[in-house]
Amino acid sequence: MSQTAAAARYVGQSVKRLEDPRLVTGHGRYVDDIVLPGMLHAAFGRSDLARATITRLDTSAAEALDGVHAVYTGADLNSYNDSLRASLHPPESPAPPANMLADGDVRFVGDPYVMVVAQSRYIAEDALDLVEVEFEPLDPVVDYETAAESDHHVHPELGGNLAHDLPVPNPATDEAFANAAYTITETWHQHRQTNVPMETRGIVASWQPHAGVMEVWASTQSPHELQLVGARVLGIGEHKMVVHFGDVGGGFGQKMFLGREDMAVLVVAKLLGSPVKWIEDRRENLLASNHARIEQMTVKMAVGEDGSFLAADLDQLEDDGAYPLGGPATPGAMATMLYPGPYRMGPVSWRARTVYTNTCGRGAYRGPWQMESVAREQMIDRVAREIGMDPLELRRRNVLTPDDLPYQVSTGLLYETTISPKQTLEQAAEMIGYDEFRAEQAQAREEGRYLGLGMALYIEPTSMGMGPLGTESAMLRVEVDGHVNVFMGTGSHGQSLETTMAQLVADELGVRPEDVTLHQGHGSGYGFGTGGSRSAVIAGSAARAAASGVREKVVAIAAHLMEASADDLEVGDGVISVKGTPAASMTMAQVAATAYQNSDALPPGTEAGLEHTARYKAPPTTHSNACHICTCELDPGTGKITLLRYVVSEDCGVLINPMVVDGQIAGGVVQGIGGVLYEHAVYDASGNPLASTFLDYLVPTAAEVPELECGHVVVPSDTPGGHKGTGEGGAIGAPPAVFNAVADALAPFGAYPNRQPLDPNAVLSLIASASDE
Amino acid sequence: MADQIPLSMTVNGQTRRGLGEARLTLADFLREQAHCTGVHLGCEHGVCGSCTVLMDGEAVRSCLLFAVQADGAGITTVEGLAPDDETLHPVQEAFRDCHGLQCGFCTPGFVVSVAAFLEANPDPSDEEIRHGISGNLCRCTGYQGIVAATRQAAAVMKGSGQS
Numbered sequence: 022m023s024q025t026a027a028a029a030r031y032v033g034q035s036v037k038r039l040e041d042p043r044l045v046t047g048h049g050r051y052v053d054d055i056v057l058p059g060m061l062h063a064a065f066g067r068s069d070l071a072r073a074t075i076t077r078l079d080t081s082a083a084e085a086l087d088g089v090h091a092v093y094t095g096a097d098l099n100s101y102n103d104s105l106r107a108s109l110h111p112p113e114s115p116a117p118p119a120n121m122l123a124d125g126d127v128r129f130v131g132d133p134y135v136m137v138v139a140q141s142r143y144i145a146e147d148a149l150d151l152v153e154v155e156f157e158p159l160d161p162v163v164d165y166e167t168a169a170e171s172d173h174h175v176h177p178e179l180g181g182n183l184a185h186d187l188p189v190p191n192p193a194t195d196e197a198f199a200n201a202a203y204t205i206t207e208t209w210h211q212h213r214q215t216n217v218p219m220e221t222r223g224i225v226a227s228w229q230p231h232a233g234v235m236e237v238w239a240s241t242q243s244p245h246e247l248q249l250v251g252a253r254v255l256g257i258g259e260h261k262m263v264v265h266f267g268d269v270g271g272g273f274g275q276k277m278f279l280g281r282e283d284m285a286v287l288v289v290a291k292l293l294g295s296p297v298k299w300i301e302d303r304r305e306n307l308l309a310s311n312h313a314r315i316e317q318m319t320v321k322m323a324v325g326e327d328g329s330f331l332a333a334d335l336d337q338l339e340d341d342g343a344y345p346l347g348g349p350a351t352p353g354a355m356a357t358m359l360y361p362g363p364y365r366m367g368p369v370s371w372r373a374r375t376v377y378t379n380t381c382g383r384g385a386y387r388g389p390w391q392m393e394s395v396a397r398e399q400m401i402d403r404v405a406r407e408i409g410m411d412p413l414e415l416r417r418r419n420v421l422t423p424d425d426l427p428y429q430v431s432t433g434l435l436y437e438t439t440i441s442p443k444q445t446l447e448q449a450a451e452m453i454g455y456d457e458f459r460a461e462q463a464q465a466r467e468e469g470r471y472l473g474l475g476m477a478l479y480i481e482p483t484s485m486g487m488g489p490l491g492t493e494s495a496m497l498r499v500e501v502d503g504h505v506n507v508f509m510g511t512g513s514h515g516q517s518l519e520t521t522m523a524q525l526v527a528d529e530l531g532v533r534p535e536d537v538t539l540h541q542g543h544g545s546g547y548g549f550g551t552g553g554s555r556s557a558v559i560a561g562s563a564a565r566a567a568a569s570g571v572r573e574k575v576v577a578i579a580a581h582l583m584e585a586s587a588d589d590l591e592v593g594d595g596v597i598s599v600k601g602t603p604a605a606s607m608t609m610a611q612v613a614a615t616a617y618q619n620s621d622a623l624p625p626g627t628e629a630g631l632e633h634t635a636r637y638k639a640p641p642t643t644h645s646n647a648c649h650i651c652t653c654e655l656d657p658g659t660g661k662i663t664l665l666r667y668v669v670s671e672d673c674g675v676l677i678n679p680m681v682v683d684g685q686i687a688g689g690v691v692q693g694i695g696g697v698l699y700e701h702a703v704y705d706a707s708g709n710p711l712a713s714t715f716l717d718y719l720v721p722t723a724a725e726v727p728e729l730e731c732g733h734v735v736v737p738s739d740t741p742g743g744h745k746g747t748g749e750g751g752a753i754g755a756p757p758a759v760f761n762a763v764a765d766a767l768a769p770f771g772a773y774p775n776r777q778p779l780d781p782n783a784v785l786s787l788i789a790s791a792s793d794e
Numbered sequence: 795m796a797d798q799i800p801l802s803m804t805v806n807g808q809t810r811r812g813l814g815e816a817r818l819t820l821a822d823f824l825r826e827q828a829h830c831t832g833v834h835l836g837c838e839h840g841v842c843g844s845c846t847v848l849m850d851g852e853a854v855r856s857c858l859l860f861a862v863q864a865d866g867a868g869i870t871t872v873e874g875l876a877p878d879d880e881t882l883h884p885v886q887e888a889f890r891d892c893h894g895l896q897c898g899f900c901t902p903g904f905v906v907s908v909a910a911f912l913e914a915n916p917d918p919s920d921e922e923i924r925h926g927i928s929g930n931l932c933r934c935t936g937y938q939g940i941v942a943a944t945r946q947a948a949a950v951m952k953g954s955g956q957s
């Protein structure tokens with residue numbers, strides 16, 4: 022911060038969002054709102070079989086339908102296939118064949134094999150009905166637990182279904198297990214879920230021949246990934262790829278990378294020379310965008326007599342589906358590495374495997390590797406139960422305290438001194454009234470009522486500063502009238518960046534938030550976009566640095582014009598004044614007008630104009646942490662779980678806008694609640710998806726969620742604003758907290774749940790099978 | 795191509811005429827011919843509530859109706875609630891005050907649904923609020939801000955005699 026920086030006026034305030042007036046009145050501009058002259062509409066024909074050879078494909082009747090402009094099959098588009106790699110995916114690593122449309126065979130239900138472009142979406146879908154296709158069904162690989170051994174191969178080109186196998190043995194664990202008072206083992210399962218942004222995916226592409234420009238509007242979290250990969254797919258330079266960024270109706274990881282359909286639309290728009298729009302429908306979104314969380318981790322823990330954690334051995338297996346979105350993922354390796362979490366865990370050995378199956382591809386979903394917290398926190402409750410210790414007490418004995426910091430984790434992570442797991446654990450326990458609840462629970466059990474409490478404590482690696490993720494830029498310009506435009510590589514899709522970035526700029530530059538407009542997409546400098554809990558720290562630091570650069574110049578110019586010393590000036594709300602003498606002042610507009618239109622009046626040697634570009638490189642990781650505790654009541658007659666209270670104590674460092682932080686937490690928590698209790702993107706044994714509408718895929722409603730209580734511990738990070746990422750955390754802590762609460766309520770029956778979803782049927786059968794034993 | 799049927803309805807107080815096939819949904823008519831792009835499509839099968847509009851004062855899902863079924867009706871979309879370009883409807887104001895939206899995609903449907911709900915039930919309990927808005931899906935907010943906004947709007951509208 023420059024020495025003349027104003028005290029925080031806006032950072033830390035729940036400033037009302039600048040986005041909202043247009044959004045609450047229906048004047049947002051989402052991709053489906055884009056209408057261009059001559060625009061055509063695309064629709065995809067998708068496989069109804071999980072694995073099959075295409076024996077006949079005849080598109081002539083579809084092509085002959087009035088209003089149809091073109092029909093494409095895999096053979097038409099596959100020459101573009103070499104270039105489909107996402108930028109996070111190293112070119113040398115193995116990957117399924119990248120194709121936009123299936124060619125010769127289909128590999129999951131929803132696999133697109135034909136694309137119609139027509140005057141309207143209605144006609145395009147009519148034409149799909151006229152496509153004549155015959156399949157020879159093949160045995161699908163559906164069960165990921167046995168996929169690696171299957172003789173049937175999802176991608177015959179790869180010669181097997183094992184995508185990754187990363188064993189990381191650690192001989193130091195042997196001794197720990199040999200000396201342990203307790204060795205406890207369990208396999209924890211998560212089940213198939215999907216992101217479900219309320220706005221599905223979509224793209225409009227418009228090619229300008231001779232200019233050689235591709236102009237794109239898209240529902241994306243990362244306009245620069247679209248610019249970079251899209252240009253590569255099209256064989257044009259990035260300077261000819263214009264990506265407009267409008268309002269985006271959620272993503273949660275799904276819109277970070279280009280889908281096969283997005284690329285097909287880009288290519289086809291160029292081939293046809295007419296603008297083409299594709300808006301995914303909900304069925305496509307549920308079946309063919311991306312799925313997530315299909316994984317299991319077998320955990321063996323060595324525990325001492327006093328409950329101390331001595332070692333862990335982990336075996337993680339996850340399902341990548343057929344075409345993982347963004348390339349074959351390795352969250353399993355991250356999940357195992359992060360397993361120690363906020364505890365002294367001792368040595369850890371692990372293995373992480375990923376397999377292909379004939380199902381929808383895996384993709385990032387809010388906290389893509391949260392299996393580490395799911396497995397660990399559920400395991401800790403299990404350990405507590407096995408050794409007869411209260412789960413809060415067990416955590417207290419093992420949690421990292423401020424005295425332990427900085428802390429080198431055996432798996433290679435380094436925790437900075439600015440984490441606070443112990444503090445959040447205690448704050449959450451106090452908020453829920455831990456001891457009182459345990460008394461109430463005991464009382465209730467006597468009355469035949471079953472209450473449960475679950476907690477989850479975690480550390481989240483946010484704002485990762487490696488590779489393409491490492492930096493963000495901000496180009497800030499004070500316009501002639503003193504208002505501010507800032508261009509950034511982010512992709513806000515609900516995170517409120519138009520407001521929070523404006524708050525940062527407002528404080529650093531000395532204007533009001535409403536004087537600042539954030540522009541994303543075209544015209545901004547490269548950045549990875551918004552995801553991975555990275556915008557506050559990485560983009561925010563860039564915004565701050567850009568504003569600070571301009572501020573220095575503003576002060577220098579004003580000092581010269583006012584014949585004052587720069588050290589005596591302060592800037593706030595667009596006014597530069599002499600400290601203690603507010604009457605001696607000038608406005609940002611006056612300084613700006615001088616900088617652009619009367620540059621001869623500037624201090625000697627000062628460059629004309631009032632703009633500055635800054636790029637911020639993040640440290641490898643900025644860790645945030647939180648503790649979730651929730652309570653529930655179980656109805657043993659119906660198996661219904663009712664959540665009673667839900668508290669979160671979190672430390673995301675300095676809060677830019679507390680209202681926004683609480684909102685991010687709440688959204689993630691409710692996704693976690695939905696995941697454990699309701700949502701399931703289930704397939705049958707033949708690979709048929711059974712949840713293709715919102716009647717089967719049960720997103721929680723307001724009636725299912727309790728009021729959330731948020732507490733904040735603020736230990737500033739070492740990054741410029743002291744912030745830490747917070748976008749994903751809710752969805753990391755909630756699943757194990759809710760799971761543990763249900764397991765606790767089930768404990769009197771002698772049931773030991775180890776998989777989700779914990780819907781009423783699952784709960785009833787847990788009760789029934791426990792009482793059989 | 796199938797026959798085009800003339801359509802006429804009052805949308806946000808103005809007469810809108812158009813043409814459409816019998817299968818044209820009310821949502822598509824409103825979005826494409828009446829330029830009310832605040833009508834959002836989150837599922838097109840009647841569950842998410844993003845496409846909610848008022849038809850002759852009653853909240854309906856415009857994805858489940860054909861435009862011909864609304865021929866002659868009075869439609870209010872989210873664009874028709876605010877009294878002017880500078881002022882928000884109390885429900886809209888409350889959504890802003892209470893952070894009842896993040897990405898904003900579900901918001902038009904919620905705002906219209908809440909306005910209709912408070913019209914019918916001006917003094918709801920929390921339980922009634924949660925039940926009353928449970929026909930709309932939001933994936934961003936966890937409903938915390940939406941419940942609070944509904945509470946605030948109820949208090950404001952009651953105070954000003956708007957409902």
Ligand code: FES
Nearest residue numbers: 836838840843857
């Ligand atoms: S779009 Fe009409 S209810 Fe979902």
Ligand code: FES
Nearest residue numbers: 896897932933934
């Ligand atoms: S605000 Fe994004 S779906 Fe509700």
